[in-house]
Each structure stands twice: as structure tokens, then as C-alpha cells.
Amino acid sequence: xxxxxxxxxxxxxxxxxxxxxxxxxxxxELLAQATLGALADAGLKIPDIDGIFAATSTHAFPSMSxxxxxxxxxxxxxxxxxxxSSFEMHLLQASLAIEAGLCEVALICYxxxxxxxxxxxxxxxxxQWHETAYSPRHPxxxxxxxxxxxxxxxxxxxxxxxxxxxxARGWANLNPEAFARGPLTREDVLASRMIxxxxxxxxxxxxxxxxxxxxxxxxxxxxxxxxxxxxxxxGAGANxxxxxxxxxxxxxxxxxxxxPRAFDMAGLTHGDVDLVMLYDAFTxxxxxxxxxxxxxxxxxxxRFVEGGRIAPGGxxxxxxxxxxxxxxxxxxxxxxxxxxxxxxxxxxxxxxxLQQADIALLHxxxxxxxxxxxxxxxxxxxx
Amino acid sequence: xxQNKPGPQRTFEAYLAEGRFMLQRSRSTGKHLFWPRVLVPGxxxxxxxxxxxxxxxxxxxxxxxxxxxxxxNVALIDLDEGPRMMATVAGAETAAIGSRVRARxxxxxxxRVVFDPVSEDAR
Numbered sequence: 001x002x003x004x005x006x007x008x009x010x011x012x013x014x015x016x017x018x019x020x021x022x023x024x025x026x027x028x029e030l031l032a033q034a035t036l037g038a039l040a041d042a043g044l045k046i047p048d049i050d051g052i053f054a055a056t057s058t059h060a061f062p063s064m065s066x067x068x069x070x071x072x073x074x075x076x077x078x079x080x081x082x083x084x085s086s087f088e089m090h091l092l093q094a095s096l097a098i099e100a101g102l103c104e105v106a107l108i109c110y111x112x113x114x115x116x117x118x119x120x121x122x123x124x125x126x127x128q129w130h131e132t133a134y135s136p137r138h139p140x141x142x143x144x145x146x147x148x149x150x151x152x153x154x155x156x157x158x159x160x161x162x163x164x165x166x167x168a169r170g171w172a173n174l175n176p177e178a179f180a181r182g183p184l185t186r187e188d189v190l191a192s193r194m195i196x197x198x199x200x201x202x203x204x205x206x207x208x209x210x211x212x213x214x215x216x217x218x219x220x221x222x223x224x225x226x227x228x229x230x231x232x233x234x235g236a237g238a239n240x241x242x243x244x245x246x247x248x249x250x251x252x253x254x255x256x257x258x259x260p261r262a263f264d265m266a267g268l269t270h271g272d273v274d275l276v277m278l279y280d281a282f283t284x285x286x287x288x289x290x291x292x293x294x295x296x297x298x299x300x301x302x303r304f305v306e307g308g309r310i311a312p313g314g315x316x317x318x319x320x321x322x323x324x325x326x327x328x329x330x331x332x333x334x335x336x337x338x339x340x341x342x343x344x345x346x347x348x349x350x351x352x353x354l355q356q357a358d359i360a361l362l363h364x365x366x367x368x369x370x371x372x373x374x375x376x377x378x379x380x381x382x383x
Numbered sequence: 384x385x386q387n388k389p390g391p392q393r394t395f396e397a398y399l400a401e402g403r404f405m406l407q408r409s410r411s412t413g414k415h416l417f418w419p420r421v422l423v424p425g426x427x428x429x430x431x432x433x434x435x436x437x438x439x440x441x442x443x444x445x446x447x448x449x450x451x452x453x454x455x456n457v458a459l460i461d462l463d464e465g466p467r468m469m470a471t472v473a474g475a476e477t478a479a480i481g482s483r484v485r486a487r488x489x490x491x492x493x494x495r496v497v498f499d500p501v502s503e504d505a506r
Binding site: 131133135137141144146149196198243244246 | 392417418443444445446447448449450455457459467468469470471477480481493495496
């Protein structure tokens with residue numbers, strides 16, 4: 001049954017900053033720029049913020065650092081850090097807090113300068129003692145193990161993995177903000193440097209800078225803002241493991257649990273979904289999540305993405321910004337799923353704008369296929 | 384209350400230093416554990432005893448990490464006793480998923496369990 005929280009809150013301000021390369025700027029400077037952008041978008045000021053929801057790759061106490069930097073004394077705050085899916089969880093937590101009257105204007109935000117700060121993936125993720133003797137290079141080792149198992153069980157091919165990257169690039173080529181643009185073929189992906197079999201460089205997400213922030217208020221207030229509200233329709237998280245060693249079946253993620261719960265909460269079915277935003281840290285992610293979220297049967301994800309089905313002009317619009325593979329991936333990508341869904345639902349996505357974009361599914365992933373959070377955003381028509 | 388014995392991780396590492404690959408097993412359920420903990424996750428039994436691992440298992444998945452300093456594989460091994468562990472298939476670039484393997488302890492500064500491919504009927 002549809003949950004009472006459905007449609008009770010809405011995003012009224014959204015902005016990004018420093019997507020790609022932002023030389024000379026620190027992580028929190030970019031985060032604050034995105035926050036100022038979101039405030040301007042909503043016609044709000046810093047003192048209006050009374051709820052802060054933040055996670056970063058570089059702060060032990062993210063909401064504390066953000067509150068201090070912005071000069072906000074929040075009535076409610078939450079630093080839940082479950083990796084890249086944190087922000088989809090923050091949408092749920094902020095909505096619950098607003099509905100309970102604990103805050104009125106919730107800021108959800110992220111920022112990173114990992115590209116210009118060193119060009120390496122920054123992570124505070126601690127090593128697992130029972131893994132260290134084998135020197136896994138997480139996250140890629142874990143995702144490569146999942147890809148290898150999926151290929152073994154279901155005959156998924158490297159060509160099909162490459163098709164995911166090619167589709168993402170197709171969308172990125174329609175997005176002037178995307179960091180990686182230009183032609184990309186199956187052959188290019190297959191010929192790029194092998195990093196961890198079966199994943200090549202072309203199967204891996206970008207390492208970029210970038211920040212994004214959004215402002216969430218109650219649906220009652222949302223009607224008074226300059227931009228059309230983007231409503232929160234529901235969300236659910238599932239978490240089955242921390243270390244890839246403890247993932248019960250490497251071909252089935254906890255998205256198979258978060259997805260159905262989020263669909264129920266939002267009272268939606270697959271046919272209702274106009275836009276699918278999946279956390280594509282690696283090409284195998286898109287295949288796993290299409291299966292686990294029920295867009296195709298288990299094991300069919302590789303065949304599903306063939307023939308441009310998820311590319312521009314295909315049957316299913318997936319990752320229309322270009323994804324983590326070709327648009328932006330500054331350590332944690334979950335905030336950018338929200339940014340693209342808001343752009344599409346507002347009808348502000350330029351050349352990549354979908355004809356109909358009333359309901360978006362966002363699926364965040366954190367850790368090594370660990371935390372899975374599915375959320376829905378929608379237009380006025382979805383209410 | 385003071386506890387005189389070290390915890391499961393330290394105990395496992397001490398066995399390894401003696402050249403022994405040991406697993407925990409619940410006395411009441413017979414269920415084996417890896418990696419070592421103070422309880423069986425999900426059900427909570429803490430009646431755990433240490434037993435020698437058979438050392439036999441099967442490759443669940445494997446990847447080759449391509450590094451400038453040299454390639455090496457990282458594998459997930461399903462032990463015959465049930466638990467899964469991260470390890471490496473030693474002496475080979477890689478091996479097929481589903482292959483039968485047997486454990487041995489590789490000594491070094493930090494000793495570790497590694498696996499060698501064996502024939503399908505190895506016992």
C-alpha cells in the first residue's frame with residue numbers, strides 16, 4: 001500500500017558545482033558553491049536552512065563540517081554515510097524529519113575535489129583484516145569478482161558490459177556538462193587497458209571533481225517557490241554485507257529488496273517509470289541493477305542492454321546525464337542521480353530532455369555492492 | 384570481567400603463525416564460520432570451537448589485478464565446510480571459476496592461506 005510519506009515533501013532548489021575539474025578548490029568550497037546555487041534556485045538564503053544531511057569521502061563528521069562552514073545552526077542533522085547511496089537515504093530521512101516537524105528546509109549535499117587533489121579515488125573506507133593479505137584493490141576488485149561470476153553463471157559477455165559504457169557515452173554526448181564526451185565504440189572499450197579482469201578502464205567510472213546540493217521542503221510549502229516542485233514519492237534501503245566476501249550471491253544485490261519496497265511505498269509499477277538513474281560505478285552495476293530492480297529477468301541484463309536499448313533513442317532511458325561512466329563521479333555519485341532526475345522532471349535537460357519525465361527511479365549503491373537504496377522522484381502529474 | 388584469552392581474530396592469526404589453518408565451528412549447530420568472530424552471524428550462537436580446515440574448496444570467483452608491480456589474482460573460495468573466504472590461487476595467473484583447490488599456508492612476514500589447483504576428485 002502506498003505509504004503516507006508519498007508526495008509529502010519536494011525538492012525546490014538544486015544545483016551542481018565544479019563538475020569535471022575544479023582546480024584550486026577544496027571539497028567543502030565546491031559543496032558550499034553548490035549550496036549557494038541551490039539556494040538561488042529556490043530563492044532562499046543561508047539562514048533559511050534548518051536541516052543538514054551530508055556525507056563526504058573526506059569528513060569524519062560531515063554534517064558538523066557543513067554546518068560550521070555555512071554558518072548554520074541546524075535544528076536537525078544527519079551524517080549517515082553508507083557510501084555512494086547515502087544521498088538517496090538522506091532523501092528519505094529528510095522527508096521523515098520534515099513530516100515530523102523536526103526541520104522545515106533540509107539541505108542535502110556533497111562535494112569532492114578528488115580529481116584535482118590527486119586524481120585518485122579517495123575513500124575513508126577501512127581495510128578488512130581478513131582480506132588484506134591478498135591486496136584487493138577495492139572497489140574494482142569486488143566489482144570485477146561480481147562481473148566474473150555473472151559472466152560464468154549467465155554467459156554475460158565483455159561486449160555486453162561495453163555496451164553499457166557506450167550507451168552512457170551516447171547520453172553524455174548530449175550533455176554539455178558531462179566530463180567524458182566524444183565517440184566511443186564497443187571496440188574502444190574492449191581495447192582499453194585491462195585493470196582487473198574482466199573490467200577494463202572503459203568499464204570503470206570517471207574520477208572527477210564535483211559537488212551537488214538540493215533543498216527539500218514540505219509539499220505544502222513547495223508550491224510557493226519559483227521552480228516547479230519535484231516530489232519525493234518514496235524510498236527504501238537494503239544492506240546485506242560490508243565486505244564482498246560476505247555478499248551471499250555476487251549476482252544478486254540487495255537492490256532486489258530495496259527496489260520492491262520502494263515501488264510499494266511509492267505505489268508505482270515499472271510501466272510508470274520514465275527515467276531510470278542507476279549508480280554505474282562500473283558497467284556491471286547497470287546490468288545487476290536492471291535485473292535486481294525488475295526491468296529484466298535475472299541473468300538477462302547483458303542481453304537487455306544490447307542493441308542500444310538503454311542508449312539515446314532506446315526503449316528505456318537509463319542514466320541520461322551520461323552516468324558515473326561518462327558524466328561525473330567524484331568519489332560518491334549518489335547526489336548526481338538526484339541532480340539529473342530533477343533536471344529531467346523540470347524539463348530542463350536540454351538536448352537530452354525526455355519527452356515524458358514525470359517519474360524517475362533513482363538507485364544508489366555504496367561500498368562493494370553493499371548498501372542499496374532505491375528512491376522515486378516525480379512531477380506534479382505523479383501526485 | 385577480564386578475559387585472559389585473545390579474541391577470535393588474534394587466535395586465528397596465532398594458529399596461522401604456527402602453520403595451522405583453523406576454522407570456528409558452533410558446537411550446537413555444527414555450522415562452520417569464516418572469518419572468525421565471537422558469534423555466528425544471523426543466529427548468534429557463541430558456542431564456538433576451533434577445528435582444522437579440510438583445506439579443500441572451489442573457486443567461486445576470481446579476478447586478476449593488473450598492476451605495474453606485477454599481476455596477481457584475488458579469488459573468493461567456497462570452502463567444503465561452507466564458508467567463503469578471500470584468497471589467491473598461487474603459482475598461476477588465473478584459474479577457472481568452479482575449479483577444485485586445496486589450501487596451504489604460505490609463510491612470510493605475515494603468513495597467509497593460499498590455494499593450489501587440484502584434480503576434481505581431490506580429497
